[in-house]
Amino acid sequence: MQPHSINSPGHQVTWISRFVRLILQSSLLWFCLAWLLIILLWEFGSYMEWLNPQILPPPSETIPYALSGNISIGFGQQKTGLFEATAITLTRVGTGMLAGLLVSSCLAIMVIELPLLRRLILPIVQSLAPIAPVAWIPFTIAVIGIGSQAAVFIVFMAVLGTMSLSLIAALDGIPAEYLKIARNLGTSRMRMWWYVRLPAITPGAMTAIRMSFFGAWMAVLAGEMAGINSGLGYMIIMAQQMYNMKLVMIGILAIGFIGFIIDRLLLLANAKLLQWIE
Amino acid sequence: MNNVVTHSTGARLEFSNVRKSFGNTVSVEADNLIIEPGSLTVLLGRSGCGKTTLLNLAAGLDFPDQGSVSYDNQVLQGPAPATALIFQTHNLFPWMTAEENVAFPLRNQGMAKADAREHARQYLKQVGLESFSDHKPSQLSGGMRQRIALARTIATKPRLLLLDEPFSALDMQTRRMMQRYLLRVWNDSAATILMITHDLHEALMLADRIALMASSPRGHIAEIMDIELTRPRNPEDPAFRTIQRQLDRFLEHETLLAEHDPSLESTDQKNNPEATRKQQ
Ligand SMILES: Nc1ncnc2c1ncn2[C@@H]1O[C@H](COP(=O)(O)OP(=O)(O)OP(=O)(O)O)[C@@H](O)[C@H]1O
Ligand SMILES: [Mg+2]
Numbered sequence: 001m002q003p004h005s006i007n008s009p010g011h012q013v014t015w016i017s018r019f020v021r022l023i024l025q026s027s028l029l030w031f032c033l034a035w036l037l038i039i040l041l042w043e044f045g046s047y048m049e050w051l052n053p054q055i056l057p058p059p060s061e062t063i064p065y066a067l068s069g070n071i072s073i074g075f076g077q078q079k080t081g082l083f084e085a086t087a088i089t090l091t092r093v094g095t096g097m098l099a100g101l102l103v104s105s106c107l108a109i110m111v112i113e114l115p116l117l118r119r120l121i122l123p124i125v126q127s128l129a130p131i132a133p134v135a136w137i138p139f140t141i142a143v144i145g146i147g148s149q150a151a152v153f154i155v156f157m158a159v160l161g162t163m164s165l166s167l168i169a170a171l172d173g174i175p176a177e178y179l180k181i182a183r184n185l186g187t188s189r190m191r192m193w194w195y196v197r198l199p200a201i202t203p204g205a206m207t208a209i210r211m212s213f214f215g216a217w218m219a220v221l222a223g224e225m226a227g228i229n230s231g232l233g234y235m236i237i238m239a240q241q242m243y244n245m246k247l248v249m250i251g252i253l254a255i256g257f258i259g260f261i262i263d264r265l266l267l268l269a270n271a272k273l274l275q276w277i278e
Numbered sequence: 279m280n281n282v283v284t285h286s287t288g289a290r291l292e293f294s295n296v297r298k299s300f301g302n303t304v305s306v307e308a309d310n311l312i313i314e315p316g317s318l319t320v321l322l323g324r325s326g327c328g329k330t331t332l333l334n335l336a337a338g339l340d341f342p343d344q345g346s347v348s349y350d351n352q353v354l355q356g357p358a359p360a361t362a363l364i365f366q367t368h369n370l371f372p373w374m375t376a377e378e379n380v381a382f383p384l385r386n387q388g389m390a391k392a393d394a395r396e397h398a399r400q401y402l403k404q405v406g407l408e409s410f411s412d413h414k415p416s417q418l419s420g421g422m423r424q425r426i427a428l429a430r431t432i433a434t435k436p437r438l439l440l441l442d443e444p445f446s447a448l449d450m451q452t453r454r455m456m457q458r459y460l461l462r463v464w465n466d467s468a469a470t471i472l473m474i475t476h477d478l479h480e481a482l483m484l485a486d487r488i489a490l491m492a493s494s495p496r497g498h499i500a501e502i503m504d505i506e507l508t509r510p511r512n513p514e515d516p517a518f519r520t521i522q523r524q525l526d527r528f529l530e531h532e533t534l535l536a537e538h539d540p541s542l543e544s545t546d547q548k549n550n551p552e553a554t555r556k557q558q
Contacts, residue, residue: 177369181365184358196371199371
């Protein structure tokens with residue numbers, strides 16, 4: 001390449017157009033644009049008095065409140081802040097999903113290793129899977145109560161059926177050639193699971209985790225709104241009862257935003273894992 | 279491939295009065311098929327006649343409903359010992375590099391990681407692919423993948439090599455090259471080879487014996503032919519051509535029979551290049 005070409009006008013044009021194209025392709029840009037549009041419409045709606053500012057306070061009030069740093073509701077023992085509530089809810093989702101993943105992995109391993117158990121376990125998880133996650137809430141609150149364990153249990157039940165089914169389906173879907181070859185290469189049971197089955201189902205398992213996250217996220221929030229005594233859902237219900245509509249809105253937006261971020265993170269982890277596997 | 283360590287002789291396989299059913303009807307039978315140690319036998323027949331089924335039985339991955347399959351005069355009751363399999367596709371684990379794939383069976387045998395890697399690299403060298411050690415299968419061509427599968431096969435020092443249409447997915451030139459590779463492996467290792475192919479030409483280039491399978495009324499071995507052509511084989515050789523014509527006629531006859539048998543799906547013929555050519 002000739003050295004002076006770097007400064008030639010032609011080069012600059014392509015550099016700028018490439019930069020513009022990169023920006024336009026960036027999903028972050030479109031994410032911000034979409035939200036800007038919603039906020040503007042919302043503000044405009046309040047301004048035109050299409051929306052009752054008592055019920056739906058405009059962004060010009062909500063955003064400064066959100067950024068003020070001391071968002072909390074309730075008094076004394078019941079006092080709960082946005083960040084604390086979010087941390088509690090996320091911990092519950094994480095713990096419940098981890099427990100769900102652990103138990104459904106055990107079930108899936110049993111189904112594959114012991115064909116007799118398959119007939120027993122499969123109908124159970126098949127009937128668990130279609131139960132809507134929120135359906136577990138009344139039962140759980142009645143049996144376990146309104147503490148964190150109850151929330152974790154709801155998440156656990158919400159993901160157990162679908163996760164087990166997805167894992168079993170992924171295991172059944174491993175190309176028979178891999179298993180035949182591994183067996184004939186003298187692979188032990190343990191190594192078969194660790195070096196053949198696990199990597200073979202990783203993409204399917206990651207998708208299953210991502211899908212069940214939505215169910216878990218919704219179930220835990222619904223549970224917190226229905227009686228469990230802390231967390232993001234609880235904060236929203238408290239805010240509503242105390243007529244702090246700004247906080248209700250912030251809570252709803254936080255649900256959407258955090259859900260979106262976690263889904264993106266899972267997607268990213270998925271892509272990284274796929275890269276490692278393929 | 280001069281430094282392949284030669285070892286004990288190939289395995290002897292014997293099918294006696296084998297019946298294998300899927301559902302209620304017998305799908306495949308093999309009354310009396312003996313595969314001698316160190317021989318290269320080809321199973322040839324149209325799609326659905328039970329070639330893969332017989333191969334699974336030989337591998338000890340599936341078991342007959344009646345009769346038995348013996349490996350060195352011992353009835354198989356689990357995966358056949360010292361046996362390697364190569365399929366048309368999916369031979370290499372896509373989550374492992376070429377080197378890891380070849381090292382995998384060595385690690386299974388308890389070889390230390392560093393040793394296994396060193397050995398794996400040696401075997402890759404034998405198929406001319408040592409510079410691709412760190413590549414994943416998805417970064418390699420179909421022919422390279424099959425060569426790596428062969429390298430892994432050599433690494434396990436098998437006494438029995440079972441091949442299910444291993445070269446069908448390859449182009450003509452690569453296929454010819456792979457056939458030469460296979461013959462070298464066979465020469466150097468003295469392993470017994472049982473191979474499935476649809477390709478008549480391939481069968482004649484490689485086989486000591488060809489077991490012709492027919493599918494009507496059920497899959498069975500219709501004829502066993504000893505191929506006594508000299509090696510290396512030459513397709514221009516008149517004797518080669520005579521046998522080729524003979525086999526061609528057999529397959530044509532089979533196809534005609536199948537056309538008159540309503541129990542066989544017509545779609546089967548589309549999968550069989552020999553059969554389709556004959557219809558035109
Ligand atoms: N797992 C199975 N379940 C039910 N039927 C089967 C099974 N495996 C094979 N069959 C049947 O047994 C017969 C022989 O099948 P096989 O796969 O051995 O044929 P093939 O000769 O290898 O065919 P192709 O050349 O198409 O690979 C077929 O009719 C097939 O439908
Ligand atoms: Mg087959």
